[in-house]
Amino acid sequence: MKKIKFAVAGLGRIGKIHLENLLQINTIEVVAVMDPMKESRDYALEKKIPFITSTYKELLASTNFDAIVICSPTDTHADYVELAAKAGKHIFCEKPLDLSLKRVVEVLDVVKDTNVKLMLGFNRRFDKEFKKVQQLVKDGAVGDAHLVKITSRDPGAPPVSYIEKSGGLFLDMTIHDFDMARFVVGKEVEEVYAKGAVLIDPAIGEAGDIDTAIITLTYTDGTMAIIDNSREASYGYDQRIEVFGSKGMVKADNNTSDTHQLYNKDGVNSSLPLHFFLERYEQAYKAEVSDFIDGLVNGTILPVSGNDGLQSLKIGLAALKSVQENRPVNISEI
Amino acid sequence: MKKIKFAVAGLGRIGKIHLENLLQINTIEVVAVMDPMKESRDYALEKKIPFITSTYKELLASTNFDAIVICSPTDTHADYVELAAKAGKHIFCEKPLDLSLKRVVEVLDVVKDTNVKLMLGFNRRFDKEFKKVQQLVKDGAVGDAHLVKITSRDPGAPPVSYIEKSGGLFLDMTIHDFDMARFVVGKEVEEVYAKGAVLIDPAIGEAGDIDTAIITLTYTDGTMAIIDNSREASYGYDQRIEVFGSKGMVKADNNTSDTHQLYNKDGVNSSLPLHFFLERYEQAYKAEVSDFIDGLVNGTILPVSGNDGLQSLKIGLAALKSVQENRPVNISEI
Amino acid sequence: MKKIKFAVAGLGRIGKIHLENLLQINTIEVVAVMDPMKESRDYALEKKIPFITSTYKELLASTNFDAIVICSPTDTHADYVELAAKAGKHIFCEKPLDLSLKRVVEVLDVVKDTNVKLMLGFNRRFDKEFKKVQQLVKDGAVGDAHLVKITSRDPGAPPVSYIEKSGGLFLDMTIHDFDMARFVVGKEVEEVYAKGAVLIDPAIGEAGDIDTAIITLTYTDGTMAIIDNSREASYGYDQRIEVFGSKGMVKADNNTSDTHQLYNKDGVNSSLPLHFFLERYEQAYKAEVSDFIDGLVNGTILPVSGNDGLQSLKIGLAALKSVQENRPVNISEI
Amino acid sequence: MKKIKFAVAGLGRIGKIHLENLLQINTIEVVAVMDPMKESRDYALEKKIPFITSTYKELLASTNFDAIVICSPTDTHADYVELAAKAGKHIFCEKPLDLSLKRVVEVLDVVKDTNVKLMLGFNRRFDKEFKKVQQLVKDGAVGDAHLVKITSRDPGAPPVSYIEKSGGLFLDMTIHDFDMARFVVGKEVEEVYAKGAVLIDPAIGEAGDIDTAIITLTYTDGTMAIIDNSREASYGYDQRIEVFGSKGMVKADNNTSDTHQLYNKDGVNSSLPLHFFLERYEQAYKAEVSDFIDGLVNGTILPVSGNDGLQSLKIGLAALKSVQENRPVNISEI
Structure with missing residues (x-):
């Protein structure tokens, strides 16, 4: 061949x-x-x-x-x-x-x-944790989805020089979570309410951005999602997801370097989440490129479309507007 | 004596x-x-x-x-x-x-x-899980609190006849979570945004209530909290909490009847959360009455005041208004 | 009545x-x-x-x-x-x-x-953890049992004055584990090989006892069990069990005071096992007395017989002989 | 270069x-x-x-x-x-x-x-789980080691034709555990007591081998180890280790394909251990070859010596003799 x-x-x-x-x-x-x-x-x-x-x-x-x-x-x-x-x-x-x-x-x-053919690099869709959750939801393991919860926290804020050109927290960081919110239940978002704060570094605020946020998404069918973000989790990269539905709940936890538990008089100590996205999503990066090639070879529909990028961008822009105006924003306003 | x-x-x-x-x-x-x-x-x-x-x-x-x-x-x-x-x-x-x-x-x-002397029965403050989290936060184990996350789901919706007289989800059920949100970080709430839906039983909606909700709280210092509620978690009573701060994160999980894990070809199976509040908070009910008596005997300040009830009610009323008007509501509006 | x-x-x-x-x-x-x-x-x-x-x-x-x-x-x-x-x-x-x-x-x-009617106080049979494991084994959840593993470690050695009159590690402490080995799979032990050592305190050796041991039990049908004991686990009372069989494996872990997990830059810290038998087996002590009374009231067979005490004693004496002679000892020798 | x-x-x-x-x-x-x-x-x-x-x-x-x-x-x-x-x-x-x-x-x-230069392929020494445990033990995290526990179970027995030429369970399968027992605490084994049984497939017994075993090792300083083996764990490849010492205990668990937990009315279900050694030790195979090359390049001592192979073989032969004669066997007898 x-x-x-x-x-x-x-x-x-x-x-x-x-x-x-x-x-x-x-x-x-x-x-x-x-x-x-x-x-x-x-x-x-x-x-x-x-x-x-x-x-x-x-x-x-x-x-x-x-x-x-x-x-x-x-x-x-x-x-x-x-x-x-x-x-x-x-x-x-x-x-x-x-x-x-x-x-x-x-x-x-x-x-x-x-x-x-065009595919966008939403690498987290290929993470074995999130994929497993999405697959179980798709297979009906939790019944009708009612609530989606995404925790997404970075281990440390990037330099302010980066932040200034990044498009802000929502377009730079949360956009992955917006995509995940759509991916994991296969539904479209209709309304966004975002609340942001500068709790980590005033310089981030001076650069016009926020470093901590909670975002409520409402899907077109009334299902709801919550995303919580922080630019700086002292204990590392925190990437978790949970989907709650009429028949059950499924969640996926962080990955760690190992499973050890050390018991001593001070308690039980175990390993932190893998440090950052290069470590956590190492396998996902491989899988996404491999899936792109499979799509080219087999002529199948690619797993992430241009529209997926468009929708996440719309949610991100709605979140930005929501923080600025402190009110829920309908996607149709964007 | x-x-x-x-x-x-x-x-x-x-x-x-x-x-x-x-x-x-x-x-x-x-x-x-x-x-x-x-x-x-x-x-x-x-x-x-x-x-x-x-x-x-x-x-x-x-x-x-x-x-x-x-x-x-x-x-x-x-x-x-x-x-x-x-x-x-x-x-x-x-x-x-x-x-x-x-x-x-x-x-x-x-x-x-x-x-x-007056003490209100916010029993969850005496739950060993939540108390441990509150104590660690108070001791500075997570540094400055940035985010509070509360999951609170009942195993099954009460009869509609009960719901009609209950004051609604926020005053009947979430009011415990509002108290917990104040308790666990020792801060006052300033603004509430609540999003509700009827996803479990249309009859609840017909009774004028909701059965599923996400509530975003903003404290006076900018700290934020998220609460997610459901009237019906098929797998039981789901009561978890997480506090994220500048130096770390602490969370507490559900209690189970036992720790067994059964491995077979179908996966690893373990026990569900304790069925409902009587089981989960059995120890907490003992502790709260005991603390009330201690307060009477020793003349110390009781651990839950009338004001604690008042503040939670205000948050609940703000949440109700927020859902009705689909906008963030300041506590001062109540 | x-x-x-x-x-x-x-x-x-x-x-x-x-x-x-x-x-x-x-x-x-x-x-x-x-x-x-x-x-x-x-x-x-x-x-x-x-x-x-x-x-x-x-x-x-x-x-x-x-x-x-x-x-x-x-x-x-x-x-x-x-x-x-x-x-x-x-x-x-x-x-x-x-x-x-x-x-x-x-x-x-x-x-x-x-x-x-006579019932012996083997309280651990009434512990919800061990009872769950025994019930699952009895219900066939692991198929035919092949291996039983019992970890049983005390948080600290008793005074040497106590040890001298205790009958030694096997009759004082391991006898509970011998009973558990019989209970959890409902089989009789035929042969014992025990290896002991004084690794914690030389004074225990001078008193003629050991403080650390590994015991291999062989049941009459070839099933095997391992018990490991220590008089002093620095992290508390360690009581775990595992049964492995043709169709699966079930294990039960220690109980802790709470489920909290504290994440910070040093790792993830959680709570130690409950301190000692009074805490760990609090519920079991209630249940055993309650079951004794049920037996009296209903005329049913009591859940722990005199023979249960006899068999565990025999295993204990065989273990003692095995350590002394460093060879496997058949129960029939006792 | x-x-x-x-x-x-x-x-x-x-x-x-x-x-x-x-x-x-x-x-x-x-x-x-x-x-x-x-x-x-x-x-x-x-x-x-x-x-x-x-x-x-x-x-x-x-x-x-x-x-x-x-x-x-x-x-x-x-x-x-x-x-x-x-x-x-x-x-x-x-x-x-x-x-x-x-x-x-x-x-x-x-x-x-x-x-x-000669290095033997004891790949498990390079597994991140076991390496972490070994490192913590070496660093004194558990104090003086008292007990080592190794669980090592295969997901399914190989064909009898393979077993016949394999040297038997101890030389084919347990030899990895013997090496691990030496590696994890850096001590030499002095005495072996092994108990074996045919509990899975009579054909394995007819081929002169056993399929289930418990082995007690005594190190030269009195420290003890237990290994439990099965040729067939219905739930997959079970590879765990625990080291208990004067100051604490450390253990490492199996690796799983993902961390998901599915809660529904039947309980909480999670993923099984990775299927077999190719999956579990994928990273270890990479690391061992990489370490071999590092040794060649830098002229340092290779991490697994010919003597490591020799010692594990001796323990294996002692275990074989121990099962045959049902008595503890001193390594010096081999």
């Missing part, structure tokens, strides 16, 4: 992870890589990637490939996706497509016209 | 529990009991209570006692407390004092004037 | 627990108590026991009762049981009947001849 | 795992592979291994490499190690070196003379 030819645009932290995972899959080959940083290109050189360039233009122009994985900075996503779509390449793009709703709609229209 | 003389008004389910617990405490004696039902008075007879009557008036008039435990129906609480206070009796009264804010304020004024 | 009349002989730590539990049961009344210590008799006085004496002889001679609970020192058990049986009293006796096999057989013969 | 050249002998189940792991390590290259089966050689071809052969002789003769990973059948290990050592190759060999003590000693003498 002919191998699918891949290109990777952007070799930062996530880009390198995707590249490593791609290199281990026998049904594809990575033929080209693009990154403006020399250090990243050297990294690609060591991996023996045939074509290495510093510009996206050259990547598209001078090599022949079937699919592209876009992991460049957020503000390049929309343009890169548009160009790749027009060049007839299938696209895996890190979330979000863009922070502007208008631009996202434009890009998705181009993708639709060009008939290429 | 002379034993404190106790009376008990109302020998329903909770009244019987309080009576049994009182009978096991050596420093007091139960000298009188009142209940309009013959079955309950027969029960008291078997327990060899010296004076048994069917009316509150007679109870107050014809016997000599120091303190009274009021477990009669909710709509008698305010009157009974008022009369007991005027008679100079110390009072332990089941929550709530009344569903009308105005009446509660009136009663508390009478109590204040008469100088008797 | 006429109440069964009870006497209690011996009001030490366990005697007081039994007395308290008896006083809460409505179908019986405690009419007499005997203890040589004035402090204990004062305690009984406060409990308003009608007849209080310092000698067993007087107890039997001068009062009229149906059943006796014997909680006096071990070396009085055999004589007291014999005398009570001859006086026609039903007997609940703390374990062991005696440390001498010959004497136990003699006493059981007397009991048999007199036709009174 | 020049890459270390590796050969792999034997591409069965484990051989393939080692090859895959080796191929992902940048500091080495796999230059040759040997397997008598065409299917395995085709597999190597697909992996683009430069030199592929069907005989060990040819492997050693015709290619130039620095280190060899031996995963061929057990009865070839001794010869292959001897030949590789004489050819000056560093050796990673799957356990056991041989089932004959005499032959193992011979081979280790050759290795010693030739000065090559």
Whole structure:
């Protein structure tokens, strides 16, 4: 069988992870890589990637490939996706497509016209914990879903310089939870009420953002979800989910480095959650790229669509509006 | 030492529990009991209570006692407390004092004037799980509290006839959680946003109530709390709490009948939460009565004040208004 | 219905627990108590026991009762049981009947001849954890039992003065585990191999005892059990059980004061096992006395027989011989 | 830096795992592979291994490499190690070196003379669970070790044809636990008492083996260990460890595919242990090969020596003798 030819645009932290995972899959080959940083290109050189360039233009122009994985900075996503779509390449793009709703709609229209396949990198959908919960809910194990609870806390706030350009807590961090809220019960959100506070670092507030939040989502059928966020959980990366329904409840806990329990006179001590997303979602990153390739090979519908990105962005924008106006906001207002 | 003389008004389910617990405490004696039902008075007879009557008036008039435990129906609480206070009796009264804010304020004024001691039966404050969490928070184990999460789900909805007179989900059921939200971090609530739905039984909706709810509380210092409620958890009584703060997080889980784990080819099976409040809070009911007596004996401040009842009622009324108007409601509006 | 009349002989730590539990049961009344210590008799006085004496002889001679609970020192058990049986009293006796096999057989013969009912105080059979495991095994949840594992560790070694008169680790402490090994799978033990060591306190070795042990039991059908013992677990009282069989495995864990988990940068901390047997087996002590009374009232077979005591003693003596001779010992050798 | 050249002998189940792991390590290259089966050689071809052969002789003769990973059948290990050592190759060999003590000693003498490095594949030492326990014990977290408990149960018995040539339960399966017993507390075993039974399949008994066992180990300093084994745990691969000492106790539990808990009216259900060693020890296989390479690169002592294999074999042979003679056997007897 002919191998699918891949290109990777952007070799930062996530880009390198995707590249490593791609290199281990026998049904594809990575033929080209693009990154403006020399250090990243050297990294690609060591991996023996045939074509290495510093510009996206050259990547598209001078090599022949079937699919592209876009992991460049957020503000390049929309343009890169548009160009790749027009060049007839299938696209895996890190979330979000863009922070502007208008631009996202434009890009998705181009993708639709060009008939290429597009998948967004909502990696948590591929986490074995969340997938198990989603599968059980889908299989009816909890009956009709009534309540969804998502806890999502980062181990430490990013630098304020990052926060300033991030789009804010909801578009940068909670957007994953918005996607999870839709994914885990397969329902659409209709209304958002978000309450935010600056409890960790006043500098975050000065940068116009919040660091702690509680968000209530109401789905179109009356089901409700709660998300709680913090930029800084002293004990690590806290990622839990729970779905309560008419027939039962299912929840998934954090992953830990090991299961040890140490008993001594001071109590019982055990291991903390895995430190951050690279550790917690290591397996999920592999699975999402693998599922993208499966979709290309088998012509099946990709597991995360452009619309999934669009919906999460809408919820995020509604949350932002809700905090600003301290009132529930209907998605139709966005 | 002379034993404190106790009376008990109302020998329903909770009244019987309080009576049994009182009978096991050596420093007091139960000298009188009142209940309009013959079955309950027969029960008291078997327990060899010296004076048994069917009316509150007679109870107050014809016997000599120091303190009274009021477990009669909710709509008698305010009157009974008022009369007991005027008679100079110390009072332990089941929550709530009344569903009308105005009446509660009136009663508390009478109590204040008469100088008797009053304690409200927020039994969950005496649950070893919640007490442990509260103590750890107080001791600074989680640093500054940022988020409080309370899950509180009943194993089954009460009859609609009960619901109609209950004051609704917030005043009947969530009021315990409102008290817990205040108790566990020792802070006052300023704003409430509540979202409710009828997801279990349409008849509950027809009775003007909801059966499922998510409530966001904001404390005066910006700390936030989330409560999630359901009238019917198929797997039993679900009572959990979590406090997240600047230095850590503490949570307490449900209690189970045993710790067994059965491994077989179908998975690992373990025991459900204790069935309902009588089982889960059995120890708490003992502890609260014991603490009330300690307070009387030692002259210390009682652990649950009339104001605690007042504040929880205010939060409950704000939650009700919030659901009705679908907007956050400030406690000062109540 | 006429109440069964009870006497209690011996009001030490366990005697007081039994007395308290008896006083809460409505179908019986405690009419007499005997203890040589004035402090204990004062305690009984406060409990308003009608007849209080310092000698067993007087107890039997001068009062009229149906059943006796014997909680006096071990070396009085055999004589007291014999005398009570001859006086026609039903007997609940703390374990062991005696440390001498010959004497136990003699006493059981007397009991048999007199036709009174005898139950031994193997309290752990009434612990909700172990009972659940035993019930699941009995119900076939694990299929044919292959392996039994019992962990039984005390929080601290008793004084050497106690150890010297205790009969040694196996007859004093492990005898409970021997009974549990028989109880949990309903099988008889055929062979014992015990390995002991003095790892905690050399003084225990000088007193002729061991403080740490591993015992392998082989049942008549080839099923095997392992028991591990220590006189001193720094983290508290460690009481766990596991049964592995052809269809599954069931295990029960320690009980803790609460379920809290505290997450901070140092890890996750939770509560230790309940401190010692009075706390861990509080509920079991109630249940065993209640079951004894049920047996008397309903004429059913009592849940722990004299033979149960005999068999556990035999296993204990075999374990002792096994350690001394460092070889497996067949029960038939005892 | 020049890459270390590796050969792999034997591409069965484990051989393939080692090859895959080796191929992902940048500091080495796999230059040759040997397997008598065409299917395995085709597999190597697909992996683009430069030199592929069907005989060990040819492997050693015709290619130039620095280190060899031996995963061929057990009865070839001794010869292959001897030949590789004489050819000056560093050796990673799957356990056991041989089932004959005499032959193992011979081979280790050759290795010693030739000065090559030898590491045995006791993969469980590299499992994160067991490593954590060992590290905590080493760091003094439990004080002086008193008791070691190892549960090791397979999900299903291998075919009788395999069992017949396996060396029996102790040399085939328990040998890993013997190594773990030594590893986790860093002490040598002096005496073994093993009790075995055929409780799963009579055919295993007819083949001269047992399928269920309890083994008591006594270390030279009096510390004791218990191992329990079964060839067939209906619920999967059960691999747990516990170390109890003067200051505390540490234990590690099984790994599961996910942490989900499903609550419904039938109880709480969660996931079983990972199915078998390939899943449970996936990470450990990676780590052991990585540590072997680290040892070669840095000239440090390899983490598992030939002597480790020798000692575990001795314990295994003592266990076999103990079962046959039903008595404790001193290692010095072997």
